Amino acid sequence: MDDATMLPSLAQGVSRRRAGPRVDPRALGRENSTMTATTETASPQDLALSVHDLTISLPPGMERPYAVEDVSFQLERGKILCIIGESGSGKSVTANALMGFLPRPIKITSGAIHLESMSIVGMPAEQLRSLRGRVVSMIFQDPLSALNPLMTVGEQITEVLLAHGVGTKQSRRVRAVELLTEVGLPDPQLMYHQYPFRLSGGQRQRVMIAMALALEPAVLIADEPTTALDVTTQAQILKLIRDIQRRKGMSVMFITHDFGVVAEIADSVVVMEKGRIVEQGDADQVLKSPSHPYTRRLLAAVPHLTGEDRSRTEEAAAPVLKVENLVKTYRSGGVLFGKKRVVPAVNDISFEVAPGRTLGVVGESGSGKTSLGRLLIKLLDSDSGKILFEGRDIAGLREPEFRALRPSIQMIFQDPFASLNPRSTIGHILTVGPVAHGTPYSRARDEAKALLAHVGLDAGAFDRYPHEFSGGQRQRIGIARALMFKPKLLIADEAVSALDVSIQAQILQLLEQIQRETGVSMIFITHDLRVASQICDEIVVMQKGRIVEYGPPSQIFLSPQSAYTRELVAAIPGERPDLAVPGALDSSAVAETPKGRKP
Structure with a gap:
């Protein structure tokens, strides 16, 4: 998709979605400047937050000397400012500086931050603590660690x-x-x-x-708050934040890598690249006519629903994986602790995956997608049913019997922070598994470094620790670890949900390339239907532990049988009925075509 086709689509979504007050129109039309300052005309009393010439240094030995350098922007009262950029661009570091959460090795070397007219650079810790939650609050990117x-x-x-x-x-x-x-x-x-x-x-x-x-603070800093959410919940959360913002006059600094979210919620936009602001302006202007090449590249990388089936010429073969009537129920509580709770996480599920094919599993949070993935890799024991891997039922195998098969079935986990050992270097995390299965260390080391480069990390990452990376970079490490074993079946649980759109596109291309080269089969668990439409041969839609629809992308997105599937498609951010984008799906057509081919 070229830039010229891509840019009007998201911009139209912005122009249709706002009913609230607009940014000063004098900030528009400055197309010749890559640093359009939407806030130059705002008076101090109209500002909830202002940042001037902020520079934050990184410890020696990092890939660049500064996390952010000479950053200036302003957030007007009652407005939503979106900060967008790739992983490692300095978005989260800027947010942590505003909250006073910077770790000791990372320091503010120059600049000023004014929150509600109070200067917070150098503010005593006790005074700053009294502001958190009451005046300014933050939604963190990684909920498990927070x-x-x-x-x-x-x-x-x-x-x-x-x-x-x-x-x-x-x-x-x-x-x-x-x-x-x-x-x-x-x-x-x-x-x-x-x-x-x-x-x-x-x-x-x-x-x-x-x-x-x-x-209900005056300023809300939201650091990727909808990254881990399914599309319907994402739409609810965006509406919730907008409603509270309008009702209370709250100001929001919204950090995201999803231009679809920007199109839904932003009044103004700041685009960051490698610690610097390359463009800022009104949301309409940035999405309609971005002046910087980096912004245009980000917009061009945004995935869209295609509704097209992937072309395959291979002859039919025996499935790599066949699941029959799989059941898993969670039980908790009891007489001593109150009401007993029974949750059917996976309820009588059946499907199969052919060699070299990708099966997408989509649905809301809590629908059973992750539980299904953990059952398939035997991190959970099933209650009943069969899991046939290359014709062998592995559902009932004990761990010593299954251990030899683990290299053939690998998983990319949803939460990279929780799945990486904080006490091990990245090199050790990548090589320890292959070495334990007999691969010489020198060979495993060379393969690990090659894979790190393949997923977009520099060679220095090999000797660093997980906490030294951003959320998106940790996810890339998790992908590299899974690929170290050259598996026959790869289960990707939200493998690209934490990645910015450009790296997301690269990872999807990488997975497709690996699939072509090795013939690996994939189960791609995701809440992003746009991604599923691009990489999956068939798609399973799950709701409350059951499969409600099963078929190719053309059926799921163009002629869905289930009302639940239509609801998921309609909630995708940035996908509007009036967006004339070649290959993109018209969500109004989905709502009007309830009848589809039965699975």
């Missing part, structure tokens, strides 16, 4: 209120349940007592959003 594993969800939300002396114990609990309801979590009363490990990735992200909104 939530306390030893506290229930309810305790963590009420802790925010308690820290600022808000309400009584009873009223804080009522408020916590209200917030859990507001962000769309099922059974909020029961969810209040759950621990983070019991929740899916998307559910944990919603808990983080509830915590950030607990005191």
Whole structure:
């Protein structure tokens, strides 16, 4: 898709979606400048946040001397500013600087930050702490590392209120349940007592959003808040943030790598590349007529629904994987601890995957997608049913019997932070598995370095630790680790959800290239239907543990049989009925074509 075709599409989505106040029109039309300053005309009293010439240094030995350099932007009251850029562009570092969360080796070397007219650079820690949650709050990118594993969800939300002396114990609990309801979590009363490990990735992200909104702060910093969410929940969360922003006059700094989200929510946009701002302006202007080549490249990389089946010429062969009537039910609680809870995570599921083909598994958070992936790789034991891998039923195999097959079935996990050992270097993480299965270390090391380069990381990554990488970079490491074994079946659980659009496109191309070269079969679990339409031969749509639709992309996206599938397609950000993009799906046509080919 060329830039000229791509740019009007998202811009039209922006122009249709806003009903609120607009950015000063004097900021428009400055197409000859790559640094259009939308906030130059704003007076100080109209600003919730202003950043001037901010420079943050990195420790010696990193790939560049500064995380951000000479960054300046302003956030007007009651507006939404989106900061967009690739992984490692400095978006999250900027947000952490505003919250006072920078680690010790990373320091602000120059510049000023004013929050609600208060200068926060050099502010005492106790004074800064009193502002967090009340004046400024943050939704973190990685919910698992941000939530306390030893506290229930309810305790963590009420802790925010308690820290600022808000309400009584009873009223804080009522408020916590209200917030859990507001962000769309099922059974909020029961969810209040759950621990983070019991929740899916998307559910944990919603808990983080509830915590950030607990005191309805003046400024909300949202660092990739919808990355782990399915499209329907993403639409709900974007609407929730917009509603609270308009009702309370809240200002939002929204960090994202998804231009579809920008088209839905932004008033103004800042584009960052390698620590510098390369373009900023009104959202309409940046999406309609971006002046910088980097912005145009990002826009061109945005995936769109195609509704086209992938062409295959191979003859039919015996499936690599065949699943028959697979069942997994979670049970918790009991007489001593209250009401017993029974959740059918995977309910009588059957499908098959042919050699060299990709099966997509899509659905909302909590639909059973990740549980299915863990059953297939035997990180969970199934209750009943068969998992036939190359004709052999592995469902009932004990771990010692299955261990020899593990190199042939690999998984790219949804949460890269939790799946990487924080005490091991990246080199050790990539090589320890192959070495344990008999590969000489020198060969494993060379293959690891080659794979790191293949997924877009420099050679120096081999000797560094996971905490030294951004969320998207950690996901690339997880992909490289899975590919070290040259598997026959690759299960990708949200493998590109944490990646910016340009790296996402590269990883999808990489997976397709590896599939062509090795014939590996893939199960691609994702909440992004745009990605699924581009890489999958067939798609399974799951809802509450069951398959509600099963077929090729042309059926799923052009003639869906299930109302649930139509709802998923209609909720995709940036996909509008009026977008005349070649190959992109008209979501209005989906809503009007309920009848489709039965699976």
